[in-house]
Structure formats: C-alpha cells, structure tokens
Amino acid sequence: MTAFDDTLQRPRTLPCGHTFCTPCVNRLTERGQVMCATCRLGHPVPEAGQFPINFTLEAFITRGSDSDAGSTSSSPRMARRAKGGVKGRGSLGRKIRSMLQEQEAKVVAALDACQKVQSQLAQYQRTLAGWGSHQQQLEDRLQSVINDSKSARVLVRQEEVQVAVKKEEVQQEEQRLHGVLDVLRRVATEEEAGVAVVDVVRCTHDAEEILEECRVMLPDVHTVTAARRVSGSLGA
Structure with missing residues (x-):
C-alpha cells in the first residue's frame, strides 16, 4: 500500500476498522462495494461517495511533518506546509503553542468521533433497512x-x-x-x-x-x- 499523506493519499477507515489511503480505497471499489484487502469483508460505498477520513492518523502524520520540517518529507506540499507551520508559530510563546496543540487535538478527536458515529449510523441504517425488508415480507405472508x-x-x-x-x-x-x-x-x-x-x-x-x-x-x-x-x- 502507498504511504499516507494529508492531500491526495489521505487515510480513510473502512467499517471493519482497517485504514487505507484514498487512491487505494478507490482501486478496491467495484460495483458500489469495497473489498477490504486485509480482512476481505465487503462494504457498500457511503452515499457521500467516500469513506470517513481517519483524522487521528492524519493528525499524527501532520505532527510528524511539523517536527521533521527540515528533513525529507513524504511530499513537497507537506514540506512547504511544515515549514510554514513552524515559521507561523515560531513567534508564539511555548504556553500558547502548547495550548493550540491541545485545542487542535480536541478538534481532531471530535472530528474522528463524528466520522466514527457517522459510520456506525450508516451501518445501523443498513441494518434497519434489512429489518424493514424482513418485516415487509412477514406482512406480505400475513x-x-x-x-x-x-x-x-x-x-x-x-x-x-x-x-x-x-x-x-x-x-x-x-x-x-x-x-x-x-x-x-x-x-x-x-x-x-x-x-x-x-x-x-x-x-x-x-x-x-x-x-x-x-x-x-x-x-x-x-x-x-x-x-x-x-x-x-x-x-x-
């Protein structure tokens, strides 16, 4: 699998819990279904067209790029973004930077929670649809x-x-x-x-x-x- 980044190869998590980059998920898509390359479970593509982004992993990637801005980056854009981030926060005090990092972590955690709940709701919605179909069959028989x-x-x-x-x-x-x-x-x-x-x-x-x-x-x-x-x- 190709390495993750925060642009074209953003990490996306399937309902089974396994994470792949966006192009990899697209390549695994066939007839509205995605077959997980790890556990081989099939998942229908969400109505939005994409599976939820793993914001926790993406935040980890972003922090890694910030701490290694002077070294080799996974992409030129990430290197430029990392350098810009360091320069932008360099004038801030340590407490302010620490506070901003904490707030960023809270936002990322909330985004990740939103994505997980959306995935769970989508799964529950499909389950309810199955139950509804079963009840309709029972009503027809009755x-x-x-x-x-x-x-x-x-x-x-x-x-x-x-x-x-x-x-x-x-x-x-x-x-x-x-x-x-x-x-x-x-x-x-x-x-x-x-x-x-x-x-x-x-x-x-x-x-x-x-x-x-x-x-x-x-x-x-x-x-x-x-x-x-x-x-x-x-x-x-």
Whole structure:
C-alpha cells in the first residue's frame, strides 16, 4: 500500500476498522462495494461517495511533518506546509503553542468521533433497512394468510347456511314420521290400514332422500380442508 499523506493519499477507515489511503480505497471499489484487502469483508460505498477520513492518523502524520520540517518529507506540499507551520508559530510563546496543540487535538478527536458515529449510523441504517425488508415480507405472508382465511370463512358460511336448511328439513320429516306413526298405531279398519301404509311409504321415501342428501354433505371435504389449511398457517 502507498504511504499516507494529508492531500491526495489521505487515510480513510473502512467499517471493519482497517485504514487505507484514498487512491487505494478507490482501486478496491467495484460495483458500489469495497473489498477490504486485509480482512476481505465487503462494504457498500457511503452515499457521500467516500469513506470517513481517519483524522487521528492524519493528525499524527501532520505532527510528524511539523517536527521533521527540515528533513525529507513524504511530499513537497507537506514540506512547504511544515515549514510554514513552524515559521507561523515560531513567534508564539511555548504556553500558547502548547495550548493550540491541545485545542487542535480536541478538534481532531471530535472530528474522528463524528466520522466514527457517522459510520456506525450508516451501518445501523443498513441494518434497519434489512429489518424493514424482513418485516415487509412477514406482512406480505400475513396478508396472504388473511386472504386465504377470508375465502375459507366464505366457504364455511355458505356451508352453515346449507346445514341450517337441511336441519330444518330433517326436523319437518321427523314430525311427519311421528304423525304417520301415530296413525299406524290408531288403525282400526282395513281401509285405514291401506291409507296408513301409503303414507308410510311416501314419508319414509321422502325422509330417506333428505337423509341421503345430508350424508353427502357431511362433511364437505373442500370446506374442511380450506379451514384447516388456514388454521395450520396461523399455528392454531
């Protein structure tokens, strides 16, 4: 990796914690993702287009250049900046210079904290987006179950109506059979017996037809299956 500086090759920190210079990060970028060359983790490029600058490391680089202004610098611009810095603060007293360095350190620390929090917020934002997508999938599945439940409820309601009708018909036939039975028990002549037998044949035939219709209807497999399928989906 190329050495860091405070101009073109500024240090940038990936969410995994590893730091690379700006050109190196750009070279690692592919299809909106950056693959860390150290841990091989993939990170989406932030909306701003760049990962946060490591201000702590950059401040360390700047201080190193200030203390070594007369020696070889990592770039001509840093050498000029270092010399200018020494000359600019040379007229200040030691306490003032020390105070300025302390304040600079505070600002750099605050900048570094801002970058770290932004990175954490971006990561949390992506996590929330994933949770939101998962919740949407759950809602879609739940809506599908609700739709199936409504269809099953319609079938059940239709079946309830038919059952109520058949139940009333069976009750009516039961009353007719009781009436025929009473007539049979009161027969006193052959003529009454003939009439009673005809009534028995007719009533028992009608009753058997209705009972057969009820047997066919009990149960309606399609309705029961639909209701059970919905109940199973809800874990009931």
